[in-house]
Amino acid sequence: MATRFTTPSSSTEGFFQAAPYIQSQFDDDHALQRALKLFLPDRVREELIPELSSFSKLVLTPKVTTWINDAERNPPYLKSWDSWGRRRDVLVTSEGWRNLQALGIESGIVAIPYHCERGLYSRVHQFALYHLWAGSAAWVNCPSLMVNGVAALFRKHLSDPAVKGSEREVLRSAYEKLTSRDPDSAWTTGQWMTERAGGSDVSQTETLATYAPSPPDAEVTAADNHPLGPWKLDGFKWFSSATDADMVVMLARTQKGISTFFAPMRKTVSAAARDALGYETELNGISIQRLKNKLGTRALPTAELVLNGTRSYLIGEDGKGTKEIATVLNIARIHNGFTAIGLWGRGLSVVRAFGRARSVGQKPLLDKTAYVTTVAKMHIQYRADVLFNYFVAALLGAVEQEQIKAFRSVVGGASVAVGGVGRAPGLRDTQMAEHLLRLLTPALKGVTAKTAIAGLAECMECLGGVGYLENDDQVYNVARLFRDANVLSIWEGTTDMMAHDVLRVVYGKTSVAALTAMRDWVKATCTTPGLSKQKDTMSAWWDEWESWLQNVEREEAEMKARVVMEQLADVVQGVLLIADAESDGDEIAIEVLNAWLSTRRAGVGLIDDEGSGGFWRDESARNLRAVYGVDTPVGRQAKL
Numbered sequence: 001m002a003t004r005f006t007t008p009s010s011s012t013e014g015f016f017q018a019a020p021y022i023q024s025q026f027d028d029d030h031a032l033q034r035a036l037k038l039f040l041p042d043r044v045r046e047e048l049i050p051e052l053s054s055f056s057k058l059v060l061t062p063k064v065t066t067w068i069n070d071a072e073r074n075p076p077y078l079k080s081w082d083s084w085g086r087r088r089d090v091l092v093t094s095e096g097w098r099n100l101q102a103l104g105i106e107s108g109i110v111a112i113p114y115h116c117e118r119g120l121y122s123r124v125h126q127f128a129l130y131h132l133w134a135g136s137a138a139w140v141n142c143p144s145l146m147v148n149g150v151a152a153l154f155r156k157h158l159s160d161p162a163v164k165g166s167e168r169e170v171l172r173s174a175y176e177k178l179t180s181r182d183p184d185s186a187w188t189t190g191q192w193m194t195e196r197a198g199g200s201d202v203s204q205t206e207t208l209a210t211y212a213p214s215p216p217d218a219e220v221t222a223a224d225n226h227p228l229g230p231w232k233l234d235g236f237k238w239f240s241s242a243t244d245a246d247m248v249v250m251l252a253r254t255q256k257g258i259s260t261f262f263a264p265m266r267k268t269v270s271a272a273a274r275d276a277l278g279y280e281t282e283l284n285g286i287s288i289q290r291l292k293n294k295l296g297t298r299a300l301p302t303a304e305l306v307l308n309g310t311r312s313y314l315i316g317e318d319g320k321g322t323k324e325i326a327t328v329l330n331i332a333r334i335h336n337g338f339t340a341i342g343l344w345g346r347g348l349s350v351v352r353a354f355g356r357a358r359s360v361g362q363k364p365l366l367d368k369t370a371y372v373t374t375v376a377k378m379h380i381q382y383r384a385d386v387l388f389n390y391f392v393a394a395l396l397g398a399v400e401q402e403q404i405k406a407f408r409s410v411v412g413g414a415s416v417a418v419g420g421v422g423r424a425p426g427l428r429d430t431q432m433a434e435h436l437l438r439l440l441t442p443a444l445k446g447v448t449a450k451t452a453i454a455g456l457a458e459c460m461e462c463l464g465g466v467g468y469l470e471n472d473d474q475v476y477n478v479a480r481l482f483r484d485a486n487v488l489s490i491w492e493g494t495t496d497m498m499a500h501d502v503l504r505v506v507y508g509k510t511s512v513a514a515l516t517a518m519r520d521w522v523k524a525t526c527t528t529p530g531l532s533k534q535k536d537t538m539s540a541w542w543d544e545w546e547s548w549l550q551n552v553e554r555e556e557a558e559m560k561a562r563v564v565m566e567q568l569a570d571v572v573q574g575v576l577l578i579a580d581a582e583s584d585g586d587e588i589a590i591e592v593l594n595a596w597l598s599t600r601r602a603g604v605g606l607i608d609d610e611g612s613g614g615f616w617r618d619e620s621a622r623n624l625r626a627v628y629g630v631d632t633p634v635g636r637q638a639k640l
Contacts, residue, residue, distance in 0.1 A: 021356075028349055028352065029348075038425070039121075055132055059132060071299035072096075073094075075094075093299075096299075100138050106183060107133070108129065109130055113125075120420055124422075127390070128390075131386075132342070139299055146249075150191065152400075153328055158411055161410055170226050174187065187246035190250075192305065203258065207235025209231050209254045209259060210231065221267065224264065225268075229261075229262070231314055233261060233285070236304070236305070239491075247264050251322075256318045257320075261313060263313070265283065285311060286310055287305070287308065290304050296484035296486055297487055329492060334444065336491075337449075341386050341448060345382065347482075355371075372624055375623075379626050381599075384576070391424060392440055394422055402430065431513075436518060436521060440572060443565050446562075447565065467479065499562045503561055515546060522539065526538050526575065545564075580593075
C-alpha cells in the first residue's frame with residue numbers, strides 16, 4: 001500500500017503541530033458573555049465591552065507573559081542578615097512580580113468598587129476584570145483579594161462617626177492607599193490568621209495583644225509617618241501570604257477574646273541609630289522565620305512570622321475579632337470563586353484553540369465525538385460555575401449600597417447614585433440579598449474550587465503530553481494553572497470547613513430568615529410560565545433539600561455536610577441556568593440547561609441496551625454548540 005511517509009522525520013523536518021491561536025478570553029468565552037448579559041443592563045455592558053476586551057488581549061501579550069515567566073523562574077527569597085551580621089529579613093521579589101502587581105493596581109482590580117465606577121454594578125465590573133486577570137496574574141491577585149477585603153472592613157469603620165481622632169486619620173490614610181490606582185503610592189496588605197494550633201480554626205489563636213499606649217521610643221513612627229498603634233502583639237503566624245505587603249490585618253487574643261488588629265509592616269529607625277545602621281526603616285516587630293516551599297503559587301511570598309512587640313491598632317470591638325474579620329474572609333472567598341473560574345476559563349480557552357487546530361489521522365480533532373463530549377461536559381459545568389460567581393458578586397454589590405451611602409455621608413466624596421438590587425434574577429430586596437450572600441458565599445468557594453481543580457486536570461489531558469509540560473510559553477501552560485489551582489480548596493477554609501459554614505447558617509440565629517430568603521428566591525424564578533419541566537425539577541430539588549434538613553439530626557447533617565453544600569449549589573446553579581435561558585430564549589442556553597440537568601442527581605444514562613436511535617448525532621452537534629457557540633467552528637487558525 002502506498003504511503004505518504006517517504007523521508008524520515010528529524011528535529012527540523014517532518015510534522016510540526018501548528019500553534020493553536022489563543023483568542024481573547026473575553027471575546028471567546030460564551031459563559032462570560034452570557035453572565036454579563038444576565039447581570040448588567042445593556043448600557044453598562046456595552047460601556048464595559050471595550051475595556052474588558054482590551055484587557056483580555058493585554059494579559060496575553062508577550063510583555064505580560066514575560067513577567068509571568070520572570071515571577072515563576074525567580075521566586076521570592078529571604079536575605080536574613082546584612083554583611084555585618086545584623087538581622088534584616090529583606091524579602092526579595094522578582095521584577096516580573098512587581099510589574100504584574102503594578103498592572104493589577106493600575107487596572108483597578110481593587111479600586112473599581114471603592115470608587116463606585118459603575119454604581120450598583122461596580123462589583124460585577126470588578127470581578128469581570130478579575131475573571132480575565134486570574135490566569136495571568138502569577139498570584140499577585142492574592143494580595144489583591146486581601147486588599148479588597150480589608151478595604152471593605154476599613155470602609156465600614158470609617159462610615160461610623162464614632163471613629164475619631166488619630167485612629168480615623170490612620171484608617172483613612174490606609175484606606176486611600178489600599179484603593180488607589182497609582183502603583184507608586186498604592187498599598188497592599190497581608191491577612192495573617194493561620195497559626196499552628198488551629199489552622200483555619202481561629203478560635204485557637206495563640207498570638208497575644210497587650211494594650212501599651214506608651215511606646216518605648218516616641219520618636220519612632222510608621223514608615224508613612226503616622227503614629228504607631230497603642231497595642232503590641234506577640235506570637236507566631238504559621239501561614240502568612242503577601243509577606244511583601246505594606247500593612248497587615250491579623251487576629252490576636254486580648255483579655256476579652258479574639259480581636260482584629262491593623263499594623264503597618266514597617267516603622268522608622270530612631271535618628272540616633274539611623275547613621276549607625278545605614279537604613280531608615282525596619283520591620284515593625286516582625287521577623288521572617290522562613291518562606292514556605294509550595295506545590296503552586298510559587299511567585300507568592302508565604303512565610304512563617306515571629307511577632308515581637310508589633311505595634312498595632314485595634315479594629316472594631318475588643319473581643320469581637322471573628323465577627324470583624326468575617327468581612328475580609330467573605331470577600332476573599334468570593335475572590336476564590338472567581339480565581340477558580342479565571343484559571344479554569346483560561347485552561348478551557350487553550351482547549352478550544354487546540355480543538356480548532358489539531359487533527360488526528362487526517363481528520364479534525366473536532367470530528368472525534370468522544371473528545372468533544374468531554375470538552376462539552378466541562379464547558380457546561382463551567383457555565384454553571386460562572387453564573388454562580390456573578391450572582392454572588394451581584395449580591396455583594398446590592399448588600400453594600402447602604403454602607404456606601406453611609407460612607408459618603410461621613411467621609412464625603414463625589415456624589416454617586418446608590419441603592420436598589422440590580423438585575424440579579426429573582427432578587428426582591430437588600431434583606432434577601434444579605435441572607436443569600438451569607439448562605440451562598442461558602443458554598444460558592446467550596447464547590448467551584450473542586451470543579452476547577454478537576455476541570456484543569458481534564459484540560460491538561462485534552463492537550464496530551466503538551467498539557468503536562470511546564471513550558472515558558474505561558475499562553476499554553478495549563479500545568480501551571482493546575483498546580484496553582486490546588487490551593488483554592490485549602491486557603492480561606494477547606495472544602496469541609498465551607499460545608500460546615502453552610503450548616504452554621506442553616507442552624508444559626510438567622511436560620512429562618514436565611515431559608516425563607518432562599519425559598520422565596522427559588523420560587524420567584526420557578527413559578528413563572530415557561531420551561532415548566534425544568535422549573536418543577538428545581539422546585540422539587542429545593543423542597544427535598546429543605547425537608548431533609550428539617551427531619552434529620554444535626555449530627556447527621558454534619559456528617560453529610562459536603563453533600564448538603566453540593567446539593568444547595570445544584571439548586572442555585574439550576575435556577576441561574578433557567579434564568580439565563582429564559583432571559584432571551586437563547587437556544588444554546590436552553591441546551592446547556594438541559595445537558596447540565598442530565599448530569600445531576602439520577603441523571604440520564606450514557607449507555608443503554610437499545611441505543612439512542614440516531615439521536616446521538618443531535619447530541620454531538622449540541623456539544624459543539626456548547627463549546628464554541630456554533631455547530632461548525634470556522635477559522636481553525638483564524639486570528640482576531
